[in-house]
Amino acid sequence: MNIHIIGIGLIGGSFALDLKAFYPQSKIVGIDNCKEHLEKAMELGLIDESGELEDVVDSDLVIIAVPVDVGIGLLKKVLDKIGDHTLVIDAGSTKEKICTAVATHLKRRNFLAAHPISGTEFSGPEAAISELYRNKTMIICEVEKTAFKLQEKALEIFRHLGMRIRYMDAKSHDKHIAYVSHLSHISSFMLGKTVLEKERNERDIFDMAGSGFASTVRLAKSSPAMWTPIFQQNRENILETLTEYISNLNQFKSLMEENNFEEVYREMEKTNHIKSILNGIN
The missing domain is CATH 3.40.50.720 (NAD(P)-binding Rossmann-like Domain)
Structure with missing residues (x-):
């Protein structure tokens, strides 16, 4: 061949x-x-x-x-x-x-x-x-x-x-992939940006960052040359996912402001269901 x-x-x-x-x-x-x-x-x-x-x-x-x-x-x-x-x-x-x-x-x-x-x-x-x-x-x-x-x-x-x-179908593919892939990359890039802006001492980041931080920002090491065109082509779907994601972040922030940690617990407990879905992924 x-x-x-x-x-x-x-x-x-x-x-x-x-x-x-x-x-x-x-x-x-x-x-x-x-x-x-x-x-x-x-x-x-x-x-x-x-x-x-x-x-x-x-x-x-x-x-x-x-x-x-x-x-x-x-x-x-x-x-x-x-x-x-x-x-x-x-x-x-x-x-x-x-x-x-x-x-x-x-x-x-x-x-x-x-x-x-x-x-x-x-x-x-x-x-x-x-x-x-x-x-x-x-x-x-x-x-x-x-x-x-x-x-x-x-x-x-x-x-x-x-x-x-x-x-x-292609339209459904782009909509679903915005949630399960593209949003993950944006979250990773922006978490990395936030930490770099607030933690000016790179040695502190290296010494204090645990495996949770490292795994969460792993995707921030991805190529901007590859991902910028992806975000551009799937712009409408990604904007929809970002709106929902930001809404959830704001809701979580409000619960913290209200000192409502019972509801914080319930929110995380409900989301724990994701474990049973992802267990089979390598």
């Missing part, structure tokens, strides 16, 4: 590692605007060679793993160049805008809109991890608009990666 991965960072590089393991006879070509990323990917053995966008004409599988603002224009260019039997998968965190952008493209049936619910706070080729996707969920949007044989091809790949499959 001739595989082209556009964007050799955490997501693209991790795909490369696992695809190389399951399809050892395949040739994996990396495409990236950053020359240093391609050189590092070659050094780490993520890819067999580097290439250009024009090379996708001979590809069996193209995976697009770039920031979502770049992804829309790039997907159109890829669809313009590919052959009739090429499968193109976009792995971005927002889906409605990219699906709308190629809705009438002549090669729309070659495209599978997908979002692997997996990742870390790190970026670049060095962040690539073997089996990053094992036991994780792959959300597939508008599957009915992808050619059936290419659907089968994609599902075979995802099975090899050990992924669970969930189908969803």
Whole structure:
């Protein structure tokens, strides 16, 4: 299989590692605007060679793993160049805008809109991890608009990666992901900002921060270059989640001001139910 991965960072590089393991006879070509990323990917053995966008004409599988603002224009260019039997998968965190952008493209049936619910706070080729996707969920949007044989091809790949499959329309995907992913990143960034503004002594932060703080602000180490476009593309849904989140914070603040710690306890006790939902997540 001739595989082209556009964007050799955490997501693209991790795909490369696992695809190389399951399809050892395949040739994996990396495409990236950053020359240093391609050189590092070659050094780490993520890819067999580097290439250009024009090379996708001979590809069996193209995976697009770039920031979502770049992804829309790039997907159109890829669809313009590919052959009739090429499968193109976009792995971005927002889906409605990219699906709308190629809705009438002549090669729309070659495209599978997908979002692997997996990742870390790190970026670049060095962040690539073997089996990053094992036991994780792959959300597939508008599957009915992808050619059936290419659907089968994609599902075979995802099975090899050990992924669970969930189908969803693009609009619902973006709404739900705003709550369970995008809001988490905003909360992490803003908590980190608050602490940096109030705790001027970095040594105090290092010495006094426990594991709870470290895990809560972990996502604040994520790439702003990747997350700003995500927030922009999913702006309306994120604003809705922020309104509800801020309302809950204000309510909690009011309970504290009123010295109503019985209700504070009840609020936290009710929220403890989240443990039973999340216990199965790695």
